[in-house]
Amino acid sequence: MATQQSRSAARFMLAPAVILLLGWMLVPLIMTLWFSFRNYLPLRGGDLGWAGFDNYVRFIGSSSFWPSVQTTLIIVGGVLVITIVLGIILALLLDQPMWGQGIVRILVIAPFFVMPTVSALVWKNMFMDPVNGLFAHIWKFFGATPVEWLSQASMQSLIMIVSWQWLPFATLILLTAVQSLDSEQLEAAEMDGAPFHSRFIYMILPHLARAITIVVLIQTIFLLSIFAEIFVTTGGAFGTRTLSYLIFQRVLESQNIGLGSAGGVYAIILANIVAIFLMRIVGKNLD
Amino acid sequence: MGHIQLKQVKKSFGDVTVIPPLDLEINDGEFVVFVGPSGCGKSTLLRLIAGLEDTTAGNIEIDGKDATGLPPAKRGLAMVFQSYALYPHMSVRKNIAFPMKMAGMPKEEQDKRIAAAAKALNLTDYLDRRPGQLSGGQRQRVAIGRAIVREPAAFLFDEPLSNLDAALRVGMRMEISELHTKLATTMIYVTHDQVEAMTMADKIVVLQAGVIEQVGSPLELYRAPRNKFVAGFIGSPKMNLIEGAEAAKHNAHTIGIRPEHIDVSTTEGLWQGTVGVAEHLGSDTFMHIHGVPGCDPLTVRAGGEVGVKHGDTVWLTPNLTHLHKFDAQGLRIE
Numbered sequence A: 001m002a003t004q005q006s007r008s009a010a011r012f013m014l015a016p017a018v019i020l021l022l023g024w025m026l027v028p029l030i031m032t033l034w035f036s037f038r039n040y041l042p043l044r045g046g047d048l049g050w051a052g053f054d055n056y057v058r059f060i061g062s063s064s065f066w067p068s069v070q071t072t073l074i075i076v077g078g079v080l081v082i083t084i085v086l087g088i089i090l091a092l093l094l095d096q097p098m099w100g101q102g103i104v105r106i107l108v109i110a111p112f113f114v115m116p117t118v119s120a121l122v123w124k125n126m127f128m129d130p131v132n133g134l135f136a137h138i139w140k141f142f143g144a145t146p147v148e149w150l151s152q153a154s155m156q157s158l159i160m161i162v163s164w165q166w167l168p169f170a171t172l173i174l175l176t177a178v179q180s181l182d183s184e185q186l187e188a189a190e191m192d193g194a195p196f197h198s199r200f201i202y203m204i205l206p207h208l209a210r211a212i213t214i215v216v217l218i219q220t221i222f223l224l225s226i227f228a229e230i231f232v233t234t235g236g237a238f239g240t241r242t243l244s245y246l247i248f249q250r251v252l253e254s255q256n257i258g259l260g261s262a263g264g265v266y267a268i269i270l271a272n273i274v275a276i277f278l279m280r281i282v283g284k285n286l287d
Numbered sequence B: 001m002g003h004i005q006l007k008q009v010k011k012s013f014g015d016v017t018v019i020p021p022l023d024l025e026i027n028d029g030e031f032v033v034f035v036g037p038s039g040c041g042k043s044t045l046l047r048l049i050a051g052l053e054d055t056t057a058g059n060i061e062i063d064g065k066d067a068t069g070l071p072p073a074k075r076g077l078a079m080v081f082q083s084y085a086l087y088p089h090m091s092v093r094k095n096i097a098f099p100m101k102m103a104g105m106p107k108e109e110q111d112k113r114i115a116a117a118a119k120a121l122n123l124t125d126y127l128d129r130r131p132g133q134l135s136g137g138q139r140q141r142v143a144i145g146r147a148i149v150r151e152p153a154a155f156l157f158d159e160p161l162s163n164l165d166a167a168l169r170v171g172m173r174m175e176i177s178e179l180h181t182k183l184a185t186t187m188i189y190v191t192h193d194q195v196e197a198m199t200m201a202d203k204i205v206v207l208q209a210g211v212i213e214q215v216g217s218p219l220e221l222y223r224a225p226r227n228k229f230v231a232g233f234i235g236s237p238k239m240n241l242i243e244g245a246e247a248a249k250h251n252a253h254t255i256g257i258r259p260e261h262i263d264v265s266t267t268e269g270l271w272q273g274t275v276g277v278a279e280h281l282g283s284d285t286f287m288h289i290h291g292v293p294g295c296d297p298l299t300v301r302a303g304g305e306v307g308v309k310h311g312d313t314v315w316l317t318p319n320l321t322h323l324h325k326f327d328a329q330g331l332r333i334e
């Protein structure tokens, strides 16, 4: 891409993709912004004209707003911590030579291919059901009262379900990073008298920093907007209403598109705050 | 201290025996070079001594104590790897300090040793850089620095110079030799390059397929190779091995004569041949001679400026006092 000609050719070739992407992002964004300033109630008279900042004031003033932001952040943070800690442990284990390595690796990756709705339903009905679930049977076997997971420990359950889905992704990325670590480096450290925990802190973890950063950034993008898992399990009850779920309720259950759109804009702002925060702490690993 | 003894040490990977039972003694303060072609088990042997591989059978004793089951860190040995194996996330200073930090050495002592090592290895100006910002030779020095600060019983080097360019290699060769004279610590050095072996070693161990072919000083190996393999491996260019009628005249299956022990003449001599490729090095000329029965081509060394060219006919006379004789099994006949 050195010459003038190749640069302009490159721009020309990129143009369709860039225009398509911009359209894809800009049209919904502008529509959201537009509706957020309108008083739009589809079942109660349709578009009733400008609303000014009313929708914004109402959305943020609602008693559900701050709890939903908090819920969102707890879910994102919880899932990130669990997937990264377990992902590193699994990646280190899967890197060991063992019998049936190929099959074990495929099994570890498998949850990632299950649709969120399906996996959440499987967890809800097969594991967490207080009467027929596997956990209930285990609890009863030990003479304990089965836990009503999705109501008594709703957040923990939700975080567990989502972590189960995202663990394969984290493991896969971290495994490739673990495999690219020069084994002579670890041997040198071993000869230098470093026990396993020192080798982990001084060699393995710094080597994984970049992969961890990628996992954190990509997962955050997707976790900020999880929806299906909440929809099919708790339906937003028991303190599991995230910001995106709150928006969904405002738009569909209250049939207030203007109010929902204002919530959407808040969601964008929240995502950006999280992104800036993340780039500050982990972004330097990417250069 | 650094006396290492291998007793019937054997190593197999699954069904493949890489090192059949082997005995070897390495004396305190010696510079021992393991030399042999690629894949002959030199690295494996070194890693057995280091403790990075488990022995399949046999014992390894370090300073008279059985170290066969000891983990690498407890053996008191330091290793310099072919890839240098520096820690990329740490500065040069931290790299060198790492083994001392792991040993829990006081900070002042660490700083003292780092300063001394950096001075000896010309690294003082680079202590705050990352390994990625250093040249190959400097990285090599950092790896050596990391090894010397521990004051180990012995140093283990696995082909430490093979990633350097030729000029640097000669320089580092001298530096390592000098380091050995200064520290007087046992060093075990693995290489596939017989020139490194000849120039650095007190004692050379020639390996082939995990078997020790001969152990001796460089000149012993040069003067009296125990078999055809050692004869062909030690010395550059390689010894000429001649079979057939010419060998039979000396009651041997094969005779060997080094290129530097053959006189070249344009008028008379024992063997006649035609000049093939001639390599002019200035100080020496190596000529490939075709047409000598039993050995084609035969390599000879002539003085710097001989007046022969491709296609000329020359006569060769071997210097019989330097003739080596081997039997049908390839073993030396005295």
Ligand SMILES: Nc1ncnc2c1ncn2[C@@H]1O[C@H](COP(=O)(O)OP(=O)(O)O)[C@@H](O)[C@H]1O
Residues within 6 Å of the ligand: B013, B018, B036, B037, B038, B039, B040, B041, B042, B043, B044, B045
């Ligand atoms: N971990 C291993 N598993 C199986 N075979 C190995 C292993 N390490 C080395 N080998 C085999 O042992 C032989 C000697 O290897 P090595 O000691 O690295 O040779 P060298 O250093 O002399 O080139 C080679 O044939 C190699 O394939």
Ligand SMILES: [Mg+2]
Residues within 6 Å of the ligand: B042, B043, B044, B159
């Ligand atoms: Mg090797």
